[in-house]
Amino acid sequence: MQRRANPPTRSAAAAATPLIAKIAGRATVAATPLTAKIASRANATGTKNNTPASRSAANIAPATTTIRSGQATRSTSRSRQTPTATLRGRPPTSQATRASTTQTQLAEAIEKLRKKEDELGVANWTITELKQKLAEAEELSEVRLKKNVELESVVRHLHDENVNLKGKIRVQLRFRPLAKDEMLTNQLAIHTDNSITWQLAGRKEPKSAAFQHIFKDSDTQLDVFDQVKDLIASVVHGYNVAIFAYGQTGSGKTHTMRGSVQQPGIIPNAFQMLFDMKNALQDIGYEISYSASFVEVYNEAIYDLLATNRTKLTMSDHVREQFIRMPIDEMQAINNFLRKADAKRTTAATKHNEESSRSHAICLLFVNSSNKFSGTSTSSTLSLVDLAGSERIDTGLHHKHLLAEEGKKINTSLLHLKNVLRDIRSNQSHIAYRNAVLTHLLRDSLGYGNSKTLMIVTLSPSALQFDETRRAVEFAVEVSEARIGTATAQRKRTVSDSSSSTTGSLGAPVTNGLRRSFSQHSIINL
Numbered sequence: 050m051q052r053r054a055n056p057p058t059r060s061a062a063a064a065a066t067p068l069i070a071k072i073a074g075r076a077t078v079a080a081t082p083l084t085a086k087i088a089s090r091a092n093a094t095g096t097k098n099n100t101p102a103s104r105s106a107a108n109i110a111p112a113t114t115t116i117r118s119g120q121a122t123r124s125t126s127r128s129r130q131t132p133t134a135t136l137r138g139r140p141p142t143s144q145a146t147r148a149s150t151t152q153t154q155l156a157e158a159i160e161k162l163r164k165k166e167d168e169l170g171v172a173n174w175t176i177t178e179l180k181q182k183l184a185e186a187e188e189l190s191e192v193r194l195k196k197n198v199e200l201e202s203v204v205r206h207l208h209d210e211n212v213n214l215k216g217k218i219r220v221q222l223r224f225r226p227l228a229k230d231e232m233l234t235n236q237l238a239i240h241t242d243n244s245i246t247w248q249l250a251g252r253k254e255p256k257s258a259a260f261q262h263i264f265k266d267s268d269t270q271l272d273v274f275d276q277v278k279d280l281i282a283s284v285v286h287g288y289n290v291a292i293f294a295y296g297q298t299g300s301g302k303t304h305t306m307r308g309s310v311q312q313p314g315i316i317p318n319a320f321q322m323l324f325d326m327k328n329a330l331q332d333i334g335y336e337i338s339y340s341a342s343f344v345e346v347y348n349e350a351i352y353d354l355l356a357t358n359r360t361k362l363t364m365s366d367h368v369r370e371q372f373i374r375m376p377i378d379e380m381q382a383i384n385n386f387l388r389k390a391d392a393k394r395t396t397a398a399t400k401h402n403e404e405s406s407r408s409h410a411i412c413l414l415f416v417n418s419s420n421k422f423s424g425t426s427t428s429s430t431l432s433l434v435d436l437a438g439s440e441r442i443d444t445g446l447h448h449k450h451l452l453a454e455e456g457k458k459i460n461t462s463l464l465h466l467k468n469v470l471r472d473i474r475s476n477q478s479h480i481a482y483r484n485a486v487l488t489h490l491l492r493d494s495l496g497y498g499n500s501k502t503l504m505i506v507t508l509s510p511s512a513l514q515f516d517e518t519r520r521a522v523e524f525a526v527e528v529s530e531a532r533i534g535t536a537t538a539q540r541k542r543t544v545s546d547s548s549s550s551t552t553g554s555l556g557a558p559v560t561n562g563l564r565r566s567f568s569q570h571s572i573i574n575l
């Protein structure tokens with residue numbers, strides 16, 4: 050680090066700084082012809098008259114010389130005094146008077162010049178010091194930047210390891226609260242732990258499976274986002290990430306993914322977080338750009354929700370190139386994007402017999418990231434998917450308008466998704482992505498290369514939905530690392546509400562203090 054300069058003394062500044070030397074030189078050049086003129090005039094007069102005035106005028110030259118050599122204060126004061134003293138007591142002549150006036154003016158000019166010299170010396174020192182400070186600050190910020198980049202790469206590495214430890218495919222369950230019209234029905238026993246137990250009618254042993262996380266009905270949108278934000282952040286580091294919401298109609302898929310203005314879901318929260326990350330990472334050399342598309346897969350065809358007219362796009366390896374992409378370069382762009390997609394989806398829902406809950410809604414965020422210090426650059430995609438309702442087509446649940454063909458396509462598409470995830474988990478060499486539009490479209494985020502997948506299975510807590518809930522839990526088991534085991538202890542209770550048509554029970558292994566209070570909601574155990 051450079052040492053800070055001390056403010057120079059006036060004479061040192063004059064001697065050391067080229068600027069001052071130049072000015073001193075200029076002052077000499079400026080002063081010399083004048084003094085020379087005065088001196089020569091005085092000499093000329095002196096030759097004729099040999100008056101003391103000519104001698105005193107000749108004395109001026111040493112004063113300018115003295116300034117150049119840096120002895121300005123002492124010499125100048127002498128030069129200011131001398132002419133007057135020399136002339137005092139002698140009969141003034143007009144030439145002598147002129148010479149004296151000129152000398153006085155010259156002395157004043159020299160004094161002014163000296164002051165300017167002083168000022169310039171200080172200014173020059175200030176500039177030098179500022180330059181030094183700037184160099185120091187630059188050096189410091191360079192060091193800090195390098196450290197930050199190193200630190201960021203360590204954090205990133207740890208983050209990636211942490212994300213990897215959780216597996217390529219992870220599954221979490223989320224119970225929603227009882228809806229108003231379900232209040233009078235029994236509630237399934239929901240556990241806050243990460244394991245879940247269910248019992249089928251006629252079976253002695255209850256079954257149980259553990260999951261990475263189970264959200265209870267009182268968990269908020271932010272509780273959910275907290276659990277998934279690390280995974281989402283890894284998209285900036287080049288990972289393709291897909292998050293799916295899977296569950297029967299009305300179980301909370303749209304609430305989880307999109308949410309509402311008051312309770313924003315994963316999509317708006319993810320956009321907000323990534324937008325903030327972009328700004329924060331800019332300071333350590335990252336340049337990140339986002340753009341987004343929103344499409345729907347309905348009846349095995351793709352529809353662009355950002356397009357003005359609803360046009361069917363046929364699946365191909367390059368179909369994404371046909372999607373409208375909105376740049377997400379400012380906060381307002383996020384809101385515009387979501388508003389546009391929401392409007393299209395709502396219109397589609399009214400026009401096409403609530404088609405929206407029978408289509409897969411796919412929000413794609415494309416990320417390009419580069420770092421000028423490390424020289425790395427990545428391109429990745431975040432896919433956030435609100436799947437079509439998973440209920441069986443023969444259950445009659447919210448299915449007044451469901452066409453048999455439509456239902457079959459949904460079921461086939463979800464079945465293919467399950468097969469793909471299961472094959473990825475068991476490391477199959479061939480994965481049949483192309484069997485359905487959904488898996489084909491999201492191939493790069495489904496186990497391909499460095500991708501990571503999260504399935505959030507949304508569940509109804511109503512005992513009336515036991516069958517669908519159990520089926521969804523079984524789906525979750527199949528696509529995750531979870532293994533269905535036998536629960537060693539399961540408190541059995543008799544159904545208090547005999548009108549319930551439920552055919553099993555869903556709860557957690559009994560451990561003191563872990564089970565919810567069931568005083569109001571009985572565990573159903575037929």
Ligand SMILES: Nc1ncnc2c1ncn2[C@@H]1O[C@H](COP(=O)(O)OP(=O)(O)OP(=O)(O)O)[C@@H](O)[C@H]1O
Binds near residue numbers: 225296297300301
């Ligand atoms: N965790 C939750 N907390 C509070 N309300 C919820 C929660 N989950 C769902 N809801 C509410 O339950 C209702 C149904 O949820 P939602 O529309 O998200 O279901 P869905 O599975 O997306 O259904 P569909 O398949 O028809 O789109 C909505 O009114 C929603 O606000």
